[in-house]
Amino acid sequence: MKKILFVEDDPDQILMYQAKFEMEGLLMMVASNEREALKLALAEEPDLILLDLLLRKENGLDVLEGLKKDERLVKIPVIIFTNYDKKELRERSLALGAADFIIKAKVTPKEIVVRVKEIIGE
Amino acid sequence: MEKEQTIQTEKMSGDSGCVNKNCWLARNLNYPPAKRCQYCELKFSDCLFERYLLISLILASCLLLVGYLVEKNISKSLIVSIFVLIITYGYFFNKSTEKIIVSNFEEKKAKNAFKELSMTLQQKVAKATAELQAGKSKVEKAYEVEKQAREELQKLNQAKSEFLNIASHQLRTPISVIKGITSMMIEGDLEKISPEKKQIFIRGIWEKSQKLESIINDILNAAEMTNQEYTAKTKKDDHFDLLALLKEIIEGFQPLVKEREIDLSLESPDESILISGEKEYLREALSNLIDNAIKYTPSTGVNRESRDKRSERGKIIVTMKKDSKNVIIEITDNGMGIPANEIPGLFKKFSRASNARNMYTDGSGLGLFIVKEIIEGHGGRISLTSEIDKGTTFHVKLPLRGSGETDIKKYIIDKQQV
Numbered sequence: 001m002k003k004i005l006f007v008e009d010d011p012d013q014i015l016m017y018q019a020k021f022e023m024e025g026l027l028m029m030v031a032s033n034e035r036e037a038l039k040l041a042l043a044e045e046p047d048l049i050l051l052d053l054l055l056r057k058e059n060g061l062d063v064l065e066g067l068k069k070d071e072r073l074v075k076i077p078v079i080i081f082t083n084y085d086k087k088e089l090r091e092r093s094l095a096l097g098a099a100d101f102i103i104k105a106k107v108t109p110k111e112i113v114v115r116v117k118e119i120i121g122e
Numbered sequence: 123m124e125k126e127q128t129i130q131t132e133k134m135s136g137d138s139g140c141v142n143k144n145c146w147l148a149r150n151l152n153y154p155p156a157k158r159c160q161y162c163e164l165k166f167s168d169c170l171f172e173r174y175l176l177i178s179l180i181l182a183s184c185l186l187l188v189g190y191l192v193e194k195n196i197s198k199s200l201i202v203s204i205f206v207l208i209i210t211y212g213y214f215f216n217k218s219t220e221k222i223i224v225s226n227f228e229e230k231k232a233k234n235a236f237k238e239l240s241m242t243l244q245q246k247v248a249k250a251t252a253e254l255q256a257g258k259s260k261v262e263k264a265y266e267v268e269k270q271a272r273e274e275l276q277k278l279n280q281a282k283s284e285f286l287n288i289a290s291h292q293l294r295t296p297i298s299v300i301k302g303i304t305s306m307m308i309e310g311d312l313e314k315i316s317p318e319k320k321q322i323f324i325r326g327i328w329e330k331s332q333k334l335e336s337i338i339n340d341i342l343n344a345a346e347m348t349n350q351e352y353t354a355k356t357k358k359d360d361h362f363d364l365l366a367l368l369k370e371i372i373e374g375f376q377p378l379v380k381e382r383e384i385d386l387s388l389e390s391p392d393e394s395i396l397i398s399g400e401k402e403y404l405r406e407a408l409s410n411l412i413d414n415a416i417k418y419t420p421s422t423g424v425n426r427e428s429r430d431k432r433s434e435r436g437k438i439i440v441t442m443k444k445d446s447k448n449v450i451i452e453i454t455d456n457g458m459g460i461p462a463n464e465i466p467g468l469f470k471k472f473s474r475a476s477n478a479r480n481m482y483t484d485g486s487g488l489g490l491f492i493v494k495e496i497i498e499g500h501g502g503r504i505s506l507t508s509e510i511d512k513g514t515t516f517h518v519k520l521p522l523r524g525s526g527e528t529d530i531k532k533y534i535i536d537k538q539q540v
Binding site for chain 2: 012013015016017019020023082083084085086103105108109110
């Protein structure tokens with residue numbers, strides 16, 4: 001079963017996406033901060049990382065930079081998943097190597113599952 | 123020719139030079155070897171002196187000749203000739219001197235006039251330069267003012283843009299959950315999960331809808347309070363019992379604190395505490411403060427995740443007391459506390475303490491900003507004290523009705539009196 005690492009700190013969103021991903025045959029692991037995210041990524045080697053951009057204390061782009069600088073993690077595709085719709089953030093994310101930049105409020109759980117499956121080749 | 127000579131400018135060459143004055147007249151009377159003055163280029167034949175002498179000599183010579191021819195006596199003729207020569211030369215010399223004096227006078231007059239004109243011109247130039255400088259300073263000042271206004275406008279636009287960006291993010295957060303869960307309902311996904319989980323999902327829609335309404339209210343209030351400083355509107359004898367309002371608010375929070383197993387209590391005098399103000403705004407401010415305390419206080423309840431994951435039981439104590447002029451409300455929790463260096467910025471828009479930002483936050487980030495505006499708009503003050511992992515106390519001071527100040531706006535002007 002393909003593994004997805006969801007970096008998010010909103011319990012309602014975690015509940016919703018976890019239920020949907022599992023219904024679609026994808027295993028979802030959750031990390032609510034940068035440290036946890038890097039730890040899980042190294043330990044579990046997920047097939048894709050779904051990353052919320054603003055985690056208040058840490059900026060989501062710091063996490064993305066950390067992932068892309070680590071040789072062991074650089075190949076894991078990352079989708080930036082946020083409600084912060086700013087052109088500069090989108091451009092910077094894609095420049096740092098993100099596979100996609102998706103606004104949460106603009107997609108349903110099904111649509112995000114479809115996009116994730118497209119990227120991981122499922 | 124005479125005019126040329128009388129209005130001649132001086133040409134100084136370093137030696138005695140030509141000071142025109144009819145040229146040969148001013149210099150020694152030796153006839154120059156060249157026939158033209160090297161300075162004024164006056165010809166010997168043009169020189170008055172020489173001219174007059176020549177005329178006189180010719181006249182005298184003629185007289186001498188005539189005298190000799192008539193009288194046949196040369197000495198008599200010579201005397202007469204010399205006499206005539208002297209008279210003639212004297213006459214012409216006098217005339218030329220007069221002309222020289224006049225021309226010198228006129229030259230001096232012209233020079234003085236020129237000097238005066240020159241000074242007047244200099245004064246006018248100086249005045250015009252000063253006026254130009256003053257004008258330039260005014261223009262520079264106006265440019266500075268315009269530049270500052272432009273920078274201020276740029277900052278305001280930037281702040282507005284940032285406000286809109288963050289506000290749109292805050293609004294989208296509950297929307298994405300409402301949209302997500304309802305789409306799952308439409309796709310029949312909720313039939314595939316347990317009834318308990320389904321209930322949590324449906325409740326999630328309800329809670330997010332309420333949160334959305336709350337965020338919209340906060341944003342609208344904050345926008346209004348940003349545009350113009352909020353001042354409570356009251357009629358002259360308008361007042362209400364603040365203690366009764368606080369009791370209502372605490373009663374309203376009882377189901378939530380019960381669920382989270384947090385103790386929420388009120389300590390107050392038994393008598394009514396009357397204040398002037400807008401009741402519903404004060405309800406919002408005090409509710410916000412108590413809601414914050416609940417969010418950031420340890421919760422041992424099983425149904426809802428707390429932001430403070432310690433094991434001790436959460437406690438929130440609300441106290442109300444009064445002195446001769448003011449009512450003082452304190453809301454004390456035993457929550458996670460706020461870092462000291464972040465307290466000054468806490469009442470700004472979209473500000474959150476860093477330790478709060480580590481956890482899930484579902485608010486607008488505008489709560490404390492709005493609370494401060496409401497309290498100060500009622501002529502009050504708000505402050506807080508906090509210690510990490512020990513808790514936080516918010517201190518609110520509001521003027522009593524009839525405390526000697528009848529005009530709330532007066533408090534806004536001088537908040538130090540409160």
